Each structure stands twice: as C-alpha cells, then as structure tokens.
Amino acid sequence: MADFHPICPKCDKVMDRGHLPDALDHVSFVLAKWVPGMPEERRFLGGIKVHADDGIPVAAYRCPGCGYVEFYARPA
Ligand SMILES: [Zn+2]
Numbered sequence: 001m002a003d004f005h006p007i008c009p010k011c012d013k014v015m016d017r018g019h020l021p022d023a024l025d026h027v028s029f030v031l032a033k034w035v036p037g038m039p040e041e042r043r044f045l046g047g048i049k050v051h052a053d054d055g056i057p058v059a060a061y062r063c064p065g066c067g068y069v070e071f072y073a074r075p076a
Pocket of ligand 1: 010068
C-alpha cells in the first residue's frame with residue numbers, strides 16, 4: 001500500500017497514513033485487524049472470539065487539513 005494515497009473527501013488534501021495500535025496490556029500493542037462477520041462473545045473468558053488468521057491489518061489515513069480519518073483493510 002506504499003503507493004496508495006487517498007484524497008480527503010471533505011477538503012481534497014492528500015491523507016497521511018497511520019495505524020491503530022491495539023493494546024494487549026499497558027505496554028504491548030499489535031496492529032488492529034479487520035475480520036469478517038459479526039462479533040461473537042466468549043461465554044466464560046469475556047471479550048469476543050477472533051480468528052486472527054482471517055484478519056487484515058487496518059491502515060488509518062488522516063487528513064492533515066481537517067482531521068478526517070478513513071480506514072482501509074487491504075491485503076499487503
Ligand atoms: Zn480534510
């Protein structure tokens with residue numbers, strides 16, 4: 001996605017690439033991923049079930065002009 005440069009739909013500026021850190025705890029982070037389907041809750045452990053192999057890392061693009069953010073999950 002190095003050559004992917006979306007344009008802000010609000011003010012037509014080139015958006016800056018970023019990402020969404022997903023906290024494992026207060027010092028460890030991974031990339032947030034898009035996964036298909038509806039979330040399914042885990043009964044006893046809490047949280048939701050995730051099949052990590054199905055996920056696609058999410059890139060976040062932010063407009064430097066107005067701050068608008070768009071998310072893209074595109075395979076590498
Ligand atoms: Zn903008």
